[in-house]
Amino acid sequence: xxxxxxxxxxxxxxxxxxxxxxxxxxxxxxxxxxxxxxxxxxxxxxxxxxxxxxxxxxxxxxxxxxxxxxxxxxxxxxxxxxxxxxxxxxxxxxxxxxxxxxxxxxxxxxxxxx
Amino acid sequence: xxxxxxxxxxxxxxxxxxxxxxxxxxxxxxxxxxxxxxxxxxxxxxxxxxxxxxxxxxxxxxxxxxxxxxxxxxxxxxxxxxxxxxxxxxxxxxxxxxxxxxxxxxxxxxxxxx
Numbered sequence: 001x002x003x004x005x006x007x008x009x010x011x012x013x014x015x016x017x018x019x020x021x022x023x024x025x026x027x028x029x030x031x032x033x034x035x036x037x038x039x040x041x042x043x044x045x046x047x048x049x050x051x052x053x054x055x056x057x058x059x060x061x062x063x064x065x066x067x068x069x070x071x072x073x074x075x076x077x078x079x080x081x082x083x084x085x086x087x088x089x090x091x092x093x094x095x096x097x098x099x100x101x102x103x104x105x106x107x108x109x110x111x112x113x114x
Numbered sequence: 115x116x117x118x119x120x121x122x123x124x125x126x127x128x129x130x131x132x133x134x135x136x137x138x139x140x141x142x143x144x145x146x147x148x149x150x151x152x153x154x155x156x157x158x159x160x161x162x163x164x165x166x167x168x169x170x171x172x173x174x175x176x177x178x179x180x181x182x183x184x185x186x187x188x189x190x191x192x193x194x195x196x197x198x199x200x201x202x203x204x205x206x207x208x209x210x211x212x213x214x215x216x217x218x219x220x221x222x223x224x225x226x227x228x
Contacts (some may be wrong), residue, residue, distance in 0.1 A: 006156070033215075040123070040220055040221075041220060042203060042218040042219055042220040043119075043158070043203065043216075044218075044219050045216070048215065090157050098154055101146050101148065101163070101214065101216075102160045102163070103160070104159075104160075105150075105157030105158050105159065106157050107156060108155075108156075
Protein backbone atom coordinates (compact mmCIF):
# COMPACT_ATOMS: atom_id res chain seq x y z
CA UNK A 1 0.00 0.00 0.00
CA UNK A 2 1.40 3.36 -1.03
CA UNK A 3 -1.26 5.16 1.02
CA UNK A 4 -1.80 8.74 -0.14
CA UNK A 5 0.57 10.03 -2.80
CA UNK A 6 0.86 13.53 -4.23
CA UNK A 7 2.33 14.72 -7.51
CA UNK A 8 4.44 16.81 -7.92
CA UNK A 9 6.49 17.22 -4.75
CA UNK A 10 7.74 20.70 -5.67
CA UNK A 11 6.69 23.26 -8.26
CA UNK A 12 7.53 26.86 -9.08
CA UNK A 13 5.01 28.87 -11.08
CA UNK A 14 4.88 32.38 -12.43
CA UNK A 15 1.90 34.57 -11.62
CA UNK A 16 -0.97 33.77 -13.97
CA UNK A 17 0.17 30.26 -14.85
CA UNK A 18 -2.07 27.29 -14.24
CA UNK A 19 -1.36 23.86 -12.83
CA UNK A 20 -3.00 20.75 -11.43
CA UNK A 21 -1.97 18.91 -8.31
CA UNK A 22 -2.76 15.21 -8.27
CA UNK A 23 -3.68 13.21 -5.19
CA UNK A 24 -4.06 9.45 -5.35
CA UNK A 25 -5.00 6.95 -2.64
CA UNK A 26 -5.03 3.17 -2.80
CA UNK A 27 -7.02 2.54 0.40
CA UNK A 28 -10.46 2.67 -1.23
CA UNK A 29 -11.36 5.66 0.94
CA UNK A 30 -14.60 7.49 0.33
CA UNK A 31 -13.62 10.94 1.51
CA UNK A 32 -10.78 13.09 0.26
CA UNK A 33 -9.57 16.56 1.23
CA UNK A 34 -7.23 19.29 0.07
CA UNK A 35 -5.56 21.52 2.65
CA UNK A 36 -3.04 24.29 2.51
CA UNK A 37 -0.49 24.85 5.23
CA UNK A 38 1.07 28.25 5.82
CA UNK A 39 3.48 29.21 8.61
CA UNK A 40 1.60 29.99 11.81
CA UNK A 41 -1.78 29.24 10.19
CA UNK A 42 -2.18 25.52 10.73
CA UNK A 43 -4.01 23.53 8.06
CA UNK A 44 -6.92 25.12 6.26
CA UNK A 45 -9.40 23.14 4.21
CA UNK A 46 -9.66 24.20 0.56
CA UNK A 47 -12.12 21.68 -0.92
CA UNK A 48 -13.26 18.20 -0.08
CA UNK A 49 -15.14 15.28 -1.59
CA UNK A 50 -17.45 12.77 0.07
CA UNK A 51 -17.46 10.45 -2.90
CA UNK A 52 -16.71 9.95 -6.57
CA UNK A 53 -18.21 12.73 -8.63
CA UNK A 54 -18.91 15.02 -5.67
CA UNK A 55 -17.00 18.03 -4.36
CA UNK A 56 -17.66 20.78 -1.85
CA UNK A 57 -16.04 24.01 -0.70
CA UNK A 58 -13.99 24.25 2.43
CA UNK A 59 -12.74 27.23 4.39
CA UNK A 60 -10.52 28.83 1.70
CA UNK A 61 -11.80 27.75 -1.76
CA UNK A 62 -11.25 30.93 -3.75
CA UNK A 63 -8.81 30.57 -6.64
CA UNK A 64 -8.97 26.76 -6.63
CA UNK A 65 -11.06 24.14 -8.39
CA UNK A 66 -11.25 20.41 -7.80
CA UNK A 67 -12.48 17.27 -9.49
CA UNK A 68 -13.08 13.70 -8.30
CA UNK A 69 -13.74 11.75 -11.48
CA UNK A 70 -12.36 8.53 -10.01
CA UNK A 71 -12.70 7.37 -6.42
CA UNK A 72 -8.96 7.04 -5.97
CA UNK A 73 -7.99 10.45 -7.37
CA UNK A 74 -8.65 14.01 -6.26
CA UNK A 75 -7.30 16.84 -8.41
CA UNK A 76 -6.66 20.40 -7.26
CA UNK A 77 -6.42 23.04 -9.96
CA UNK A 78 -5.09 26.57 -9.93
CA UNK A 79 -6.38 28.37 -13.03
CA UNK A 80 -4.38 31.58 -12.60
CA UNK A 81 -1.77 31.29 -9.87
CA UNK A 82 -1.14 34.20 -7.52
CA UNK A 83 1.73 34.76 -5.06
CA UNK A 84 -0.80 34.37 -2.22
CA UNK A 85 -1.14 30.74 -3.26
CA UNK A 86 2.46 30.02 -2.33
CA UNK A 87 2.03 27.29 0.24
CA UNK A 88 2.44 23.63 1.06
CA UNK A 89 -0.57 21.64 -0.12
CA UNK A 90 -1.65 18.45 1.57
CA UNK A 91 -4.14 15.91 0.41
CA UNK A 92 -5.86 13.58 2.86
CA UNK A 93 -8.32 10.74 2.70
CA UNK A 94 -10.40 8.74 5.13
CA UNK A 95 -12.70 5.75 5.11
CA UNK A 96 -16.42 6.13 4.79
CA UNK A 97 -17.04 4.18 7.97
CA UNK A 98 -19.24 5.83 10.59
CA UNK A 99 -17.22 6.77 13.63
CA UNK A 100 -13.86 6.47 11.87
CA UNK A 101 -12.66 10.03 11.54
CA UNK A 102 -8.94 9.44 11.03
CA UNK A 103 -7.57 11.28 8.03
CA UNK A 104 -4.50 9.94 6.27
CA UNK A 105 -2.27 12.62 4.79
CA UNK A 106 0.01 12.63 1.79
CA UNK A 107 3.58 13.98 1.88
CA UNK A 108 2.66 17.39 0.52
CA UNK A 109 3.40 19.56 -2.51
CA UNK A 110 5.46 22.69 -1.99
CA UNK A 111 4.28 25.35 -4.42
CA UNK A 112 5.97 28.68 -4.98
CA UNK A 113 4.30 31.35 -7.12
CA UNK A 114 6.62 34.12 -8.25
CA UNK B 115 -17.55 29.38 16.66
CA UNK B 116 -15.48 27.21 14.38
CA UNK B 117 -12.08 28.13 15.79
CA UNK B 118 -9.73 25.96 17.77
CA UNK B 119 -7.15 27.99 19.68
CA UNK B 120 -3.85 26.28 20.42
CA UNK B 121 -1.04 27.28 22.75
CA UNK B 122 1.87 27.65 23.04
CA UNK B 123 3.21 28.31 19.54
CA UNK B 124 6.51 26.75 20.49
CA UNK B 125 7.78 24.66 23.37
CA UNK B 126 11.24 23.57 24.44
CA UNK B 127 11.53 20.68 26.87
CA UNK B 128 14.43 18.71 28.24
CA UNK B 129 14.66 14.99 27.58
CA UNK B 130 12.61 13.14 30.16
CA UNK B 131 10.39 16.10 30.90
CA UNK B 132 6.65 16.52 30.37
CA UNK B 133 5.38 18.42 27.34
CA UNK B 134 1.93 20.00 27.62
CA UNK B 135 0.04 21.58 24.74
CA UNK B 136 -3.37 23.15 25.21
CA UNK B 137 -6.36 23.78 22.98
CA UNK B 138 -9.64 25.58 23.51
CA UNK B 139 -12.80 25.62 21.45
CA UNK B 140 -16.11 27.48 21.41
CA UNK B 141 -18.48 25.27 19.45
CA UNK B 142 -20.07 22.82 21.89
CA UNK B 143 -21.25 20.70 18.95
CA UNK B 144 -17.70 19.47 18.33
CA UNK B 145 -17.60 15.76 19.16
CA UNK B 146 -14.23 14.51 17.97
CA UNK B 147 -10.88 15.89 19.10
CA UNK B 148 -7.73 14.48 17.50
CA UNK B 149 -4.09 15.41 17.82
CA UNK B 150 -1.87 15.17 14.75
CA UNK B 151 1.91 14.99 14.73
CA UNK B 152 3.96 16.35 11.86
CA UNK B 153 7.67 15.88 11.24
CA UNK B 154 9.55 18.30 8.95
CA UNK B 155 8.90 17.58 5.30
CA UNK B 156 6.14 15.07 6.06
CA UNK B 157 2.37 15.13 6.18
CA UNK B 158 0.54 15.14 9.52
CA UNK B 159 -0.30 11.79 11.08
CA UNK B 160 -2.92 10.99 13.69
CA UNK B 161 -1.35 10.60 17.12
CA UNK B 162 -4.30 10.17 19.45
CA UNK B 163 -7.95 11.21 19.54
CA UNK B 164 -10.77 11.52 22.06
CA UNK B 165 -14.53 11.92 22.08
CA UNK B 166 -16.26 14.06 24.72
CA UNK B 167 -17.81 11.15 26.61
CA UNK B 168 -14.47 10.48 28.35
CA UNK B 169 -12.20 12.84 30.27
CA UNK B 170 -8.89 11.18 29.50
CA UNK B 171 -7.32 8.85 26.99
CA UNK B 172 -3.84 7.42 27.25
CA UNK B 173 -1.74 5.70 24.59
CA UNK B 174 1.77 4.96 25.74
CA UNK B 175 3.49 8.21 26.71
CA UNK B 176 0.74 10.33 25.13
CA UNK B 177 -2.38 11.40 27.04
CA UNK B 178 -5.30 13.60 26.07
CA UNK B 179 -7.07 15.34 28.93
CA UNK B 180 -10.52 16.66 28.08
CA UNK B 181 -12.51 19.21 30.09
CA UNK B 182 -15.96 19.52 28.58
CA UNK B 183 -17.20 22.26 30.91
CA UNK B 184 -14.18 24.44 30.23
CA UNK B 185 -14.20 23.57 26.50
CA UNK B 186 -10.53 22.71 26.65
CA UNK B 187 -8.39 19.72 25.85
CA UNK B 188 -4.69 19.13 26.15
CA UNK B 189 -1.94 16.78 25.04
CA UNK B 190 0.56 15.54 27.60
CA UNK B 191 3.74 13.83 26.49
CA UNK B 192 5.41 12.05 29.36
CA UNK B 193 9.14 11.29 29.40
CA UNK B 194 9.62 13.46 26.30
CA UNK B 195 12.28 12.23 23.88
CA UNK B 196 14.27 13.99 21.15
CA UNK B 197 12.35 11.86 18.64
CA UNK B 198 9.16 13.61 19.78
CA UNK B 199 10.46 16.87 18.31
CA UNK B 200 7.78 17.78 15.78
CA UNK B 201 4.86 20.11 15.23
CA UNK B 202 1.64 19.11 16.94
CA UNK B 203 -1.82 20.17 15.81
CA UNK B 204 -5.03 19.83 17.74
CA UNK B 205 -8.26 19.66 15.79
CA UNK B 206 -12.00 19.26 16.22
CA UNK B 207 -14.94 18.18 14.12
CA UNK B 208 -18.69 17.68 14.31
CA UNK B 209 -20.70 14.64 13.31
CA UNK B 210 -20.01 11.16 12.06
CA UNK B 211 -22.02 11.03 8.87
CA UNK B 212 -19.24 11.81 6.42
CA UNK B 213 -19.60 15.52 5.84
CA UNK B 214 -17.71 16.45 8.99
CA UNK B 215 -14.63 18.56 8.49
CA UNK B 216 -11.64 18.96 10.77
CA UNK B 217 -10.85 22.44 12.10
CA UNK B 218 -7.18 22.65 13.05
CA UNK B 219 -5.34 24.71 15.61
CA UNK B 220 -2.35 26.68 14.38
CA UNK B 221 0.19 24.21 15.69
CA UNK B 222 2.87 23.92 18.38
CA UNK B 223 6.49 23.32 17.48
CA UNK B 224 7.97 21.04 20.13
CA UNK B 225 11.72 20.76 20.59
CA UNK B 226 13.04 18.16 23.02
CA UNK B 227 16.67 18.78 23.92
CA UNK B 228 18.88 15.77 24.64
